[in-house]
Amino acid sequence: VHADIAPAVRRGALHLSTFCQLPDPNVIEALAKTKLDSFILDMQHGMFDEAAVVASVAAAALEGKPAFVRLPVDCGGLASRVLDFGAVGVVCPMVNTVADAERLVSYTKFPPVGFRSWGPRRAIPLSGLNGPGYLAKANELNLAIAMIETRQALDNLDAILAVPGIDGVFVGPSDLSVSLSGGETLDSADVAPALDHVAARAKAAGKFAGVFAISSGYATDCIARGYSFIALMQDALFMQQAADAAVTAVRGK
Ligand code: 3PY
Ligand code: MG
Incomplete structure (x- = not known):
């Protein structure tokens, strides 16, 4: 089921994903x-x-x-484990330096790009390939995505983007606001220009x-700014908004 996903995302085709926090x-x-x-x-x-990742x-x-x-911060070997479990890619938070980006690549790409260890338990059947076929294609079929969500990450952005094996970047607007405002707000006015800068x-x-x-x-605002890979809302948020909309439609408030 995965073969065409990563190449399309890498090309910049619009991809509407969502964050899932409920582990059932x-x-x-x-x-x-x-x-x-x-x-x-x-x-x-x-x-x-x-x-829960295996089941979901x-x-x-x-x-x-x-x-x-x-992944959690400082993902380490968990990055390659979830790829073995059949995840099509990993989103790694708080990639602030070239060393952070290289570490992400080391765990998610096979040589010569990184140092991922062989053992793609469920990734092979999901890819529709056999072992040698998966080895040949895995670096292309899996995505290593670096989250840009601090001032330090913005300072190192070009160097992070230049790390071979980093497929794309992903802005966390809340942490970026916290960082840019020195812990003052989740909604800093500095985030919008930073969004434009990262996209460019x-x-x-x-x-x-x-x-x-x-x-x-x-x-839609971010898409207009040049973003193509969108985590649209969250599982619980969808439920809450749909429930409130339905109740309001019936009760009028
Ligand atoms: C952030 O906004 O900091 C995020 O990580 C989004 O999930
Ligand atoms: Mg964040």
């Missing part, structure tokens, strides 16, 4: 029947542990949809730009 595979199975293109299982701020990657695959994983530098580097969008309005 039934949630993914239900959401996979919607128009969403994929899911980002959130091990950083969501409740996903490794067992399968639940998404049942509906023919791919799953990404957002990613384009110049021939890489795609992604972002978390708290609403569809934020998503």
Whole structure:
């Protein structure tokens, strides 16, 4: 189910994913029947542990949809584990330096690009390839996505984008606001120009730009700024907004 996803994302085709924080595979199975293109299982701020990732990657695959994983900070070997479990890519938070980016690549790409260790337990059947075929294609079929969400990351942006094996960057607007405002606000006015800057530098580097969008309005604004990989809202947020809209439609408030 994965073969065409990463190449399309890398080309900058519009991709509408969402963050999933609820670790029950039934949630993914239900959401996979919607128009969403994929899911980002959130091990950083969501409740996903490794067992939940294993189950939810399968639940998404049942509906023919791919799953990404957002790793905890300092992801290390977990990055290659979730790729072995069949995730199509990893979103790594707080990539602030070239060393952080190189570390992400080292765990997610096979040689000669990185040092990923062989053992793609479920990735092979999901890819539709055999072992040698997977080895030949894995670096192309999997995405290593670096989150840009601090002033330091902005300072190092071009160098991070230039690291071979980093497929794209992904802005975390809240952490970026916290960083740019010195901890003052989640909604700094400095985020908007930074969004434009990241999109422009990613384009110049021939890489795609992604972002978390708290609403569809934020998503369309970011798409106009040059973003193509969108994490549109979150699983729980979809439920809450749909429930409130339905109740308001009935009760009028
Ligand atoms: C942020 O806004 O900091 C994020 O990480 C989005 O999920
Ligand atoms: Mg963040």
